[in-house]
Amino acid sequence: MNFSEIKGQDKAVRNLRAILASGKIPSVFLLSGPDGVGKKLAAKIFIQAVLCSAPDKNQSPCELCPSCLAVQQGIHPDFKVVDLAYQANLREEELSKQRTLRVDTIRHLRSEMSMEPMMGGWKAALIVDAENLEIESSNALLKILEEPPRKTFWILLSSQDQALPKTILSRALKIPFAPIAPKLVAQILAQMGIESSSALKLCAGSVGKALEFSKRENWPGILTKSPLSAVQACEALPRDLPSCRREADLIFFSLSENLRWFYHQGKISFERFEKAARDISWLRAAVRSNADPRASVLLACLKAQEAGLKN
Ligand SMILES: [Zn+2]
Secondary structure (H helix, E strand, O other), X not given: OOXXXXXXXXXXXXXXXXXXXXXXXXXXXXXXXXXXXXXXXXXXXXXXXXXXXXXXXXXXXXOOOHHHHHHHOOOOOOEEEEOHHXXXXXXXXXXXXXXXEOHHHXXXXXXXXXXXXOOOOOEEEEEOOHHHEXXXXXXXXXXXXXXXXXXXXXXXXXXXXXXXXXXXXXXXXXXXOOOOOHHHHHHHHHXXXXXXXXXXXXXXXXXXXXXXXXXXXXXXXXXXXXXXXXXXXHHOOOOOHHHHXXXXXXXXXXXXXXXXXHHHOOOOOHHHHXXXXXXXXXXXXXXXXXXXXXXXXXXXXXXXXXXXXXX
């Protein structure tokens, strides 16, 4: 893994390289931006470069030293990826049961990060989807960040950093990631042998989401052309509930990020964007805590149409 693999995020990569070149690693970072635009990959490469024993002159990790090999295989003892899967493993529960990051998980992480590094360098924690932290968990994390253990650094990833407590935001060095330009998304997909015009339209500059959309069969490809297209989108949702929820989440992402895109292009006013985005974010949260995904998707599509979104 090296920085040249990250496409369309020149500014963020420049910032990360500059930090590496300075040799001064801040103790908390926040990589913010939509899902699927390269935040996690960039964070992993950055961490690998800090842990690497011989990074190159462009600050990319060497990919050959024992530390690099351990990061690449996901077995580096001084690098923890904290996400719902990490928590499921700790709690010996199914992944599907994990919806938020709990305080016990953060306490466990603290004790792991307080131990001496096994490979002699830094210790790093990568907290994925930091908006999943419960309030109590955020408070526990804040306590750690106020006095982080020596030679540790913490990277938070979030697509909804407005949902994070201000006390954490004010401590973190923020590195924004932007949506990727449509032409570049098309190029990246083409290199993978994928051609899907509806995925491109719906993905709002996220390669990750474009890949998910392109895998959908029977996908109507249109969400907001007319009330009928909203109904068709709901009818195309899978029958089983967990898949239905996942797909609904993808639709909420597409609607809110495309609304943002429309607003930035001056096609809709800030008021319209803000109101619809707030309603959709509320519906998304409701579905995550058990509301009916079909009815919520229908409502979200209609709200987005009302605000002026057409795709
Ligand atoms: Zn290395």
